[in-house]
Amino acid sequence: MKKQSPIKRLWELAASQHAGLKLSVSLAVLGVLGGIVPYVVAGQVLTNLFNGVTDFSAYMKACVVGLLGYAVKSVLYSLSLSVSHKATFELLQELREKMLHKLPKLSLGKVTATPSGEWKQLIVDQVESLERPVAHLIPEMTANMVGPLCILIYLIVLDWRMALLSLVSIPIGMFFMSIIMKSYGKQYAGSVQVGAQMNAAIAEYAGGIEVIKAFNQGESSYHKFSEKILANAQYYYDWMKSVQFLMSLSKSILPTTLLAVLPAGYLFYQSGSLDGGTFLTTVILSFSLSGLLMAAMNFVDSLARVGTVVGQIDALLAAEEQQHEKHPISFNKHDIVLDHVSFSYESGEDAKEIIHDVSLSIKDGSFNAFVGPSGGGKSTLAKLIAGYWDVEKGSIAIGGINAKKVPLEQLYNSVSFVSQDNFLFNESIRNNIRMGCLSATDEDVEHIAKLSGCHDFIENLENGYDTIAGEGGTHLSGGERQRISIARAMLKNAPIVIFDEATAYIDPENEVLMQQALGQLVAGKTVIAIAHRLSTITGADQIFVIEEGKIENHGTHQELLEKSKLYQSMWLAHVGAKGGK
Ligand SMILES: Nc1ncnc2c1ncn2[C@@H]1O[C@H](COP(=O)(O)OP(=O)(O)OP(=O)(O)O)[C@@H](O)[C@H]1O
Secondary structure, eight states, X not given: OOOOOHHHHHHHHTGGGHHHHHHHHHHHHHHHHHHHHHHHHXXXXXXXXXXXXXXXXXXXXXXXXXXXXXXXXXXXXXXXXXXXXXXXHHHHHXXXXXXXXXXXXXXXXXXXXXXXXXXXXXXXXXXXXXHIIIIIIIIIIHXXXXXXXXXXXXXXXXXXXXXXHTTTHHHHHHHHHHHHHHHHHHHHHHHHHHHHHXXXXXXXXXXXXXXXXXTTOHHHHHHHHHHHHHHHHHHHHHHHHHHHHHHXXXXXXXXXXXXXXXXXXXXXXXXXXXXHHHHHHHHHHHHHHHHHHHHHHTTHHHHHHHHXXXXXXXXXXXXXXXXXXXXXXXXXXOOEEEEEEEEESSOSTTOOEEEEEEEEEEOTTOEEEEEOSTTSSHHHHHHHHTTSSOOSEEEEEETTEEGGGSOHHHHHHHEEEEOTTOOOOSSBHHHHHHTTOTTOOHHHHHHHHHHTTOHHHHHTSTTGGGOBOOGGGTTSOHHHHHHHHHXXXXXXXXXXXXXXXXXXTSOHXXXXXXXXXXXXXXXTSEEEEEOSSGGGGTTOSEEEEEETTEEEEEEOHHHHHHHOHHHHHHHHHHHHHHHHO
């Protein structure tokens, strides 16, 4: 595929804001043209003085026209920026929304494999860095390029030799700038990378502060975090140091149009081939020419950055989505069938396979359990059923329909997944529960909390249902967080419910109450419970013993006690632990 210019791609991404941006460019161009008027007028005034014109009103008129030109420039410049900023901030919001909508469409693995600091850098900081290219570069740089072109045409009309002379310093200045720009894209991409590493280190340091304190790892963790900050600073220092000489050369040579214009113009004047007025006018105009070009050059760095930023945004927007049909399916039942499913978290030939050729069948409305040693693949299988990843080998069918034929949204709506670490948002408990069903009223929320057995503890919190859960639910205990996430999942009222050690943090007394409440809430639904405490699943219709990514055995509690050695030993260990306690 042909590589597109970054500015062209940015323009495409900004499709919804074209009207505003075009208006802003037009205003900026008119403003720059207005800004040239005072230079033209000054040239004419000097010409008149040179020619000995004594009509005072002619000078006054020229002054008024010059001032008007200046006023037009100022007003149109402000207007242009105001229009471009409105369009830009709407565009940034739109891009962020698109990126946020994209995240749930990616497989969960892709999202969780990227540190949260990197997501923040991309969606917040990188998108924000488009403000300058879109709001300033598009209108101002265009205007600052059109302006010099108009001046040049005017200079050619006045005297083509002077026009050429006024350009002499520009290619030299541009040449030095072009050397810097050659490596700018690569350098900037590198700076984004070190910036992302720094952000990830900051997010990890802040997120892991509890562990750092508990294990007294403050110094070594801080060292790792400060190293990333220093690396970021060092990167910029080295980069700027490597370009400062060329940058200074370029910026000092570019505006020196007078070095050629003045002596050569004087010679032409002396030889009589250039009249004094035109000489002075061209001198003044060459000043304005270099001024505008210098202003345009200030945007060259933004221009070079656009490629990296747009590339990163595109990489996310074009990332492979989970491939599911779009047309909703109508389910008659919610049985689950896995047919020869194998799965690895990574892709590629040397990826480690976690689930090996698993086939199983779960009846509609039945209660099932996944048990087995730690790391055996219970959660992975449950998440595959919930549609968090698509399977490449084998198939998963719900209600007799291949999961890939079910639209992703419908699949997510069909399954409630309650894990050990369900995330709570930094909002009221009421809103956290309501996330299970956004249309639920306050009464619905309280009703489900009562049925899930957590109404009383919520009422006892400082502000009841209006208590703020804290970032990630940190204002609540682990057990409280779990009970709220269970209520949230119950409010969702999905036909398939998966509990991934959902009651692990709840104390035994409350766990029994919770289990009784849940038993009623999930009656008639297809339920899968992943449990380490085997006593909680002895009544299951079917128990699957999962070991090393395979089904070791399956059956009821009694059947497994008879035929599965692994289950027997797990049961004995469990009963022994309970007895000992
Ligand atoms: N996101 C991931 N990326 C790569 N490997 C993973 C990921 N999640 C889990 N694994 C690996 O997959 C294997 C199965 O993990 P899984 O969590 O499914 O086991 P489990 O039986 O649920 O364990 P536990 O009872 O301890 O929760 C483990 O070896 C684990 O290291």
